[in-house]
Amino acid sequence: MGGIELRGGTLLVDREPNHLDELAMEFSEILYEFDIEHVYVAGYVSILAGRARSTEDVVVLIEKTDETRIERLATRLDEERFWGAAMPLSSMYEMLSHGDNLWVAPQDQVTPHLEVKFVGDEFDRASLANAITAKIGGHSIPIGPLELQIAYKLYLGAQKDLEDAVHLYTLFEQSLSVARLEEWVRRLGVESEYDRLKRA
Structure with missing residues (x-):
């Protein structure tokens, strides 16, 4: 059984990559070819950190860039x-520049897929600017900082x-920066949810 450890700015994931990891790793390699900064966020980060839950998408934020590069x-x-599982890839720039998400999947499948979007609000920008590295199966991918992920999940508030x-929080409580976590909790206005989390 593999272990998961947050050490410095790196999430070390000691297990065989699953199909979501492979999708993320392959997409990252292509984005790196074009020097496009990106970061994986949302439910996939929890799965990467060992949570068993189903998801059909891997959310990836990419830096705003010009039409030619896209x-x-x-x-x-x-x-x-x-x-493009919902819209053709030829519409990629148009979709992203209007603030829409674009589904990207390996041919002949719809799930799992990547949900690609341009960085939008300050929290997206912070995820990109403060990304940490996840290492799995000899590959590295950028993921959103765990403190912001936790606070944002409290803000979203759905059961999952x-x-x-x-x-x-439970897995990384000893490794997290409490100051950074509490800063995001304050900025997202989820103090009471955070208090409940600490008591969970």
């Missing part, structure tokens, strides 16, 4: 046998989000 990315994805927050 068109080249779309062409490259097509070459690597990816497709609260369970994700509890999982991450």
